[in-house]
Amino acid sequence: MLITFLTDFGLEDDFVGTCHGVMKRIAPEVEIIDITHGIQPQSILQGALVLANTLPYLPEGVHLAVVDPGVGGDRREVAFRGKDGRLYVGPDNGLLLPAAEKLGGIEAAHEITNREYALEPVSATFHGRDIFSPAAAHLARGVDIAELGPGVEPDSLARLEVPRPEVGERRIRACCLYVDRFGNMQLNLTRSDLQRLGAEPGTQVELELASDRYYAVAARTFTDARDGEIILYEDAYENIAIAISGGSAAETFSARPGVDVRITLVD
Amino acid sequence: MLITFLTDFGLEDDFVGTCHGVMKRIAPEVEIIDITHGIQPQSILQGALVLANTLPYLPEGVHLAVVDPGVGGDRREVAFRGKDGRLYVGPDNGLLLPAAEKLGGIEAAHEITNREYALEPVSATFHGRDIFSPAAAHLARGVDIAELGPGVEPDSLARLEVPRPEVGERRIRACCLYVDRFGNMQLNLTRSDLQRLGAEPGTQVELELASDRYYAVAARTFTDARDGEIILYEDAYENIAIAISGGSAAETFSARPGVDVRITLVD
């Protein structure tokens, strides 16, 4: 069984490499796929959204994720099994739940308390290395999830609030969830939200960002627009995103996750 | 057969990890070597040069590369087989050709049109995930290149223009192709260009960058120069490059790819 691995550790430090080492010492045969370690430091919401977006494209396995501002505090360490057999390991802070629910929901959840499956000693600040990586590696080797600790009610697991858009008749108030390397701004909108507004490919809309207004056009892809044109398009994870053809929307708008975006239909 | 993988996706987002996942679902046994994902966003030329530089050092396999500003537009998706048996997969925008030609040329090329070897549905903006990664994984498993779609004339493949230097009797006009992490500036020059100018290790030259002039010395390696000295040296890929011993040339000169560099022999 392979392990997929997502964190906010970045690749500048040794954190990711050290966790790989810990897993490989416990499970020398296991294969590890790094989804990304570029989640914004301590952004649980971004980590949860990326995990839910990507997991359907990844082989089934043990899905290890660590974005853990509460490390060393009283948030629990948890592992759970999805109804489709996938296993999840990480902090109980909402990070894993959207992915597991998208893939059919949770069958059984356990708190990780059994120190036989952790490194000794457990540090106060690096549970990725000392608790989560060992747990994932032991699960990948076939240890039963119930060995890790007592069962917990799936309903008791921490849950994130995902910001919802306000979709009116002629106007949407959304927010930017994510900015990618190409400067594309993913919004908390889907195609059906735009359709309720009446926007189809080719429709012109007005965007309001940080009190500035811009014209944009709904488009299928970048090459449907002229260079420099602002487009609204459905990205590869079925979110509506803002891009500038041949440029960077995030740079042009100085946009960051959390920024308010208003979309108004133009007559 | 293994897969090598080069893109401009960066490692901050999930794009690379997701493509790994897609390939591993199709070809669980395949090994993937990441050449780099740090190509400047949408810089086809840089991607092509790095691929041509590095492929001779990599095991033969399926060479997947994606730098694809035209995704979703009318550029073709292609796969081809080199005369030495290597396989190439990527957009038909010139990215793959310099590497394949350096390694002996192309034996057969095919457009990738067969949707049996793609994910379903194919998004408009992430063909790396939906078309190229699946095609590479199927080839690595032994699918014949002709299964992917109809043959195309190798001569019809898109070709990049690589900027050529002007080499005069006492003066060269070159440009910066690439800046690396250490601030070394790779030029579109080889040792033979410098030799035509009469510059050998130890020769002093004048550099002109952005209207400023500097003295530099041709040297074999960094440690042949005093700290702070500007050197011209043949880098590990046999290009002439500019470095500052113990410093960063790119920072000192605020240099970026595309910048003009003039080199004049000093009497």
Next chain:
Amino acid sequence: MLITFLTDFGLEDDFVGTCHGVMKRIAPEVEIIDITHGIQPQSILQGALVLANTLPYLPEGVHLAVVDPGVGGDRREVAFRGKDGRLYVGPDNGLLLPAAEKLGGIEAAHEITNREYALEPVSATFHGRDIFSPAAAHLARGVDIAELGPGVEPDSLARLEVPRPEVGERRIRACCLYVDRFGNMQLNLTRSDLQRLGAEPGTQVELELASDRYYAVAARTFTDARDGEIILYEDAYENIAIAISGGSAAETFSARPGVDVRITLVD
């Protein structure tokens, strides 16, 4: 036998991928674990500290490390075997020694001079690719370390000076060794240094950084402090570090490795 790999190459360029390729051509079965390639360019000290911190968590194997400002100069290329059987490959500039000594010391050291185990030709500036990666791959395949070249006295190996703190009765003068992605500042101090000062979890201290003074509290972990509070804590590698709960210490203090930090007990 697997290979662990640590460098200052970064992941933007192809350097790491090319070395992977070189190793895989020589030893197709070998597994490579990347510890990190984010060591600050040419910071031998940081590389040495990270290697010594992390190696105990990694499987035993061939430990390849390259941070090599003297490449092409007269520093030697070396390989050595630790008393516990681990093998080390890299430049003789002090990079490998702290790790090897932490893990029991060196049994035998050899200069790498045998060009049968190098690429041909050897470039002047990329020994990571041309000498060190091939040597590591051959060792991983079972080549004896003595095949690489003549034995050298372990005592003759280059040794780094690690900055030592001054620990007085009421005051410590330390320095920042390392800043991580989360902005935590690792100091050249251990818990016993703080204990000699009389600082236990809960003790308040005064920090002096760049002539500015701040109150801080010794704490076990981030969640023991209020948001915005400055804490001194023992990090996961048993160094004392400075953090800001819910923030970035390095950003707040504009701190970089090498910065002076004074810690005074508050009555």
